[in-house]
Amino acid sequence: MSAIEIKGLIKSFGTVEVLKGIDLTVEQGTMLALLGPNGAGKTTTVKILSTLLQPDGGTVTVSGFDVVKDSQKVRGVIGLTGQYAAVDELLTGRQNIVMLGQLYHLSPKDSASRAQELLEQFDLVDAADRAAKTYSGGMRRRLDLALSLVATPPILFLDEPTTGLDPRSRTNMWAVIEGLMKEGTTILLTTQYLEEADRLADQIAMIDDGKVIASGTADELKRKVGTERVEFTIAQESNFTEAVRLIEGEGKTSSDEARTISVSTDGSVRETKRVLDALYGAGIEIDTMSVHKPTLDDAFLRLTGHKATEEETTV
Amino acid sequence: MKYQPLKRSKLYWILHDSLVLIRRSFRHIFKHPDQLLGLAIQPIMFMLLFRYVFGGAINTGGTTYVNFLVAGILVQSVAFGSLTTSLSVATDLTRGIIDRFKSLPMFAGAVLVGHVAADLFRNVVSSIIMILVGLLVGFRPEASVTEWILIFGIILLFSFAMSWLAAIMGLLARTVEAVQWMGFFLIFPLTFASAAFVPTDSMPKYLRLFAENQPVTHVIEAMRALMVGTPVENHLWLAALWCGAIIIVAIPLAAYLFRTKISK
Numbered sequence: 001m002s003a004i005e006i007k008g009l010i011k012s013f014g015t016v017e018v019l020k021g022i023d024l025t026v027e028q029g030t031m032l033a034l035l036g037p038n039g040a041g042k043t044t045t046v047k048i049l050s051t052l053l054q055p056d057g058g059t060v061t062v063s064g065f066d067v068v069k070d071s072q073k074v075r076g077v078i079g080l081t082g083q084y085a086a087v088d089e090l091l092t093g094r095q096n097i098v099m100l101g102q103l104y105h106l107s108p109k110d111s112a113s114r115a116q117e118l119l120e121q122f123d124l125v126d127a128a129d130r131a132a133k134t135y136s137g138g139m140r141r142r143l144d145l146a147l148s149l150v151a152t153p154p155i156l157f158l159d160e161p162t163t164g165l166d167p168r169s170r171t172n173m174w175a176v177i178e179g180l181m182k183e184g185t186t187i188l189l190t191t192q193y194l195e196e197a198d199r200l201a202d203q204i205a206m207i208d209d210g211k212v213i214a215s216g217t218a219d220e221l222k223r224k225v226g227t228e229r230v231e232f233t234i235a236q237e238s239n240f241t242e243a244v245r246l247i248e249g250e251g252k253t254s255s256d257e258a259r260t261i262s263v264s265t266d267g268s269v270r271e272t273k274r275v276l277d278a279l280y281g282a283g284i285e286i287d288t289m290s291v292h293k294p295t296l297d298d299a300f301l302r303l304t305g306h307k308a309t310e311e312e313t314t315v
Numbered sequence: 316m317k318y319q320p321l322k323r324s325k326l327y328w329i330l331h332d333s334l335v336l337i338r339r340s341f342r343h344i345f346k347h348p349d350q351l352l353g354l355a356i357q358p359i360m361f362m363l364l365f366r367y368v369f370g371g372a373i374n375t376g377g378t379t380y381v382n383f384l385v386a387g388i389l390v391q392s393v394a395f396g397s398l399t400t401s402l403s404v405a406t407d408l409t410r411g412i413i414d415r416f417k418s419l420p421m422f423a424g425a426v427l428v429g430h431v432a433a434d435l436f437r438n439v440v441s442s443i444i445m446i447l448v449g450l451l452v453g454f455r456p457e458a459s460v461t462e463w464i465l466i467f468g469i470i471l472l473f474s475f476a477m478s479w480l481a482a483i484m485g486l487l488a489r490t491v492e493a494v495q496w497m498g499f500f501l502i503f504p505l506t507f508a509s510a511a512f513v514p515t516d517s518m519p520k521y522l523r524l525f526a527e528n529q530p531v532t533h534v535i536e537a538m539r540a541l542m543v544g545t546p547v548e549n550h551l552w553l554a555a556l557w558c559g560a561i562i563i564v565a566i567p568l569a570a571y572l573f574r575t576k577i578s579k
Contacts, residue, residue, distance in 0.1 A: 050418045075420040076320070086411035088339065090346040102335045103421040105320035105328065114318055131346065147415065152318055 001064050003028040003155055003186040004049065008058035011044055018044045020210035021058070026203070028154075031187040033201035035194065035296070041210045042190035043083060046159045049188065050080045063155060079148030079156045083163060087143050089133035093124050096132060097146060104151040111150075118146040122176070138169030145176065156180065158189040162196060174200060194296040204296070208304045222294040224303070229292045230272055231262040235285035246278045259287075320420070332422040336429030340403065344433055350399070354437055355444045358392035362445065365512055366452050373513050378543055382456075385449040386539035387511030390531060392445060393438045393470060394506050397477035398498040403430040404485025405494045408576065424570055431478040438474040439467065455543075462541045469541075469554060473534050476558040479565035486572040505531045510539075530557035 004026035011019040019041045026032040034042045047053040048060055051071040059066065065073040087096050094115050101111025119128045122142040127135060132143060141161065148156060158177065162170040177200060181187060191197050197204050198218045205215040214221055229251075234243045237259060244254050249263030265271045272291075279286060323331070344351060362384065365373075370380035407413045407426060417423050446454070458466060481498070488494040508525055509515075509532040515523050526532055533554040540547035 047414075050414075052414055052417055072420055075418055078418065080415065080418040082411050082414055084411040086415040088412060089410070090343050091339065095342070099335060099339060100415075100419070101318075103332060103416070103419050105323075105331075105420070106318050107321055110318050150318075151320070 001028075002026060003030075003063060004032075004188060005061045006045070006049075006058065007060075009045070009048065009055055009060055010057035011041075011048065011053065011055055018210055019048075019055075022207070022210070022212055024205055024212065024215075026186060026188055028186050029181075029184045030202040031181055031189060031200060032203045032205060033197035034188065034190040034205055034207055035192075035197045035300070036190075036207035037192060040207045042207060043159055045207075046080070046082075046157050046188070046190060050078055050157055051075055076151075077153055077155055079151070079153035081141075081145050081148045081156070081158050081161055083160045087132045087140060087147065090131060092129050092131055093135070093143050093146075094119060094128045096143060097150060100147045100150045106151065114150055118149060122146045138165055138172065141165060141169065141173060142176070145173075149180075153185075155186045156188070158187060160190055160192065163192065170196075194300065198296050206300060206303060213303050214299070218296060221296060221299045224299055228265055228294070229262050230265050230275070231260055231290050231292065232275075232279070233287040233289075234259045234261065235287045239282075239284045242282060243279060243284050246282055246284070247275055248278075249275070262292075329422045329425070332425040333428040333432075336425040337432040338429075340429035340433035341436065343403070344437060351437060351440065354392070354396050354399070355441045357395070358388050358441065358445050359448050361391070362388050362448060362452065369512075375514055378545060379453070379455075381449065381453045382543040383514075383539065383545075384512065385446065385454045385456075386535050386542055387509070388449075389442055389445055389470070390473065390535045390538065391506040391511050392441055393474050394477055394502045394531065395498070396438045396441060397434050397474055397481045398484075398494070398502065399437065400427075400430045400434045400478045400481040401485035401488065401494040401498055402491060403433075404482050405488050405491050408486070409491065413576070424573060427479075427482050427569055427573060431475065431482065434478040434481070435471060435474050438470060442467075442470050457544050458542050466538055466541050469534060469538055472555065472558045476561040476565065479562060479569055482569045483565060483572060486569065486576050505529060510535050530554070530561070533557055 097115035536550035
């Protein structure tokens with residue numbers, strides 16, 4: 001049995017179709033990253049999985065339980081960390097965790113010892129008895145994640161867990177998430193950051209405008225964009241046209257102004273040497289040569305016609 | 316797994332979860348002692364204003380004005396005080412914590428129960444403060460012990476009804492600011508177009524018709540009768556009936572809205 005199974009999921013808000021038939025499967029103990037821009041339907045999917053919203057159509061099961069018919073059972077096996085750190089700001093970190101333990105129906109003793117464990121694990125011991133409103137952004141996110149782990153749920157939903165965090169806090173958060181994966185937690189993570197999906201996830205589903213437009217491992221998705229590309233800069237303008245004529249290969253593009261020519265290759269040295277030989281044989285001097293591996297960014301751009309995010313364009 | 320949930324009956328967990336969230340809301344009160352103080356200060360200012368500035372010009376027949384006034388101020392402050400539930404519910408919604416509670420295997424309605432219970436506590440405390448201030452400025456109640464118990468019973472019942480109405484407003488409003496305006500537009504006419512500060516006889520015909528028959532007036536007149544012996548007429552049971560009716564309608568409505576709402 002897969003940990004999460006989504007088939008033909010449809011959801012509209014009023015006349016706006018937000019999810020237009022999503023199919024996804026997450027195997028136990030793996031991580032799926034839902035990658036897509038704002039408004040693609042990532043958060044709506046998470047809200048349906050965590051029983052906060054009801055689907056309009058399709059079936060969604062979590063750990064074998066239907067999110068509509070067995071919602072209370074689903075709630076018993078999941079942890080949710082939303083986009084906004086959902087902590088009680090007036091309570092202390094410890095009070096927040098103990099309260100969650102009690103609401104997960106752990107015994108008072110277990111709630112207290114679990115709180116201590118989590119405070120240690122998330123490096124919040126010093127701040128444990130301060131009101132959460134005094135916490136920094138990174139601390140709040142850690143507390144928020146700690147809250148979703150109180151009942152050691154086998155399945156975890158992380159909705160943009162690092163959005164808005166500074167680079168250092170983001171790296172810390174990644175380390176924590178990697179730790180959870182080692183422990184065998186099944187994770188569904190949503191992100192706008194290609195880098196995050198590339199680094200953490202076993203499987204990636206690219207989602208745009210309410211549909212899954214591609215899915216697979218990071219490498220599989222990159223391969224969809226094509227193979228590696230080699231780019232040459234020709235030294236002299238005078239023989240640029242000649243060079244363009246000589247170089248053969250798929251998807252050849254060239255730029256007169258920059259004197260660059262770019263072609264797909266299969267990544268082998270032999271292939272590259274063949275091109276170089278052709279150019280040198282004609283006495284054409286090459287300034288620089290560079291090899292580009294396709295990025296998830298390229299994949300997203302190729303598949304959707306627009307970038308995943310406006311601010312995050314490099315991987 | 317190391318941490319296993321306990322096995323108890325469904326009813327046990329409803330009560331348990333409510334208690335956990337009542338404790339949460341009570342902790343909020345003590346994190347904001349200024350809020351509690353604020354709730355008492357405004358009615359005290361009103362009390363002094365009406366007692367000393369306007370009171371002399373208002374004819375209340377056989378009763379002294381201050382004896383007339385205390386029941387009105389008390390009910391008004393309870394009505395405004397219950398808006399704290401609206402604010403708390405709206406804040407929970409905007410902060411996303413409602414989503415967290417709703418994703419837990421708990422009785423999610425406990426969130427509302429917690430806020431309403433905290434309101435009851437705050438309203439009783441501010442009522443006691445106001446009665447004491449009233450005594451300082453010449454309030455001379457004639458209520459027996461039984462009548463005082465009834466008075467506090469009415470305060471609790473009225474506060475309970477208003478808090479559930481307030482919870483609905485909190486669920487409907489999109490922002491904390493909107494809650495404040497909604498509360499103002501609902502509570503202001505209900506408390507001022509009533510027998511809270513002046514006898515209704517002096518009002519124009521239609522206003523008087525409204526003022527004499529709306530629930531807040533019945534609550535005020537019932538309390539006034541118990542405190543200082545004005546004629547009770549039908550007010551006591553009409554007050555109870557109104558509060559009961561509000562509760563019967565408001566709780567299921569609030570529960571329905573709560574189920575369908577998620578964080579904005």
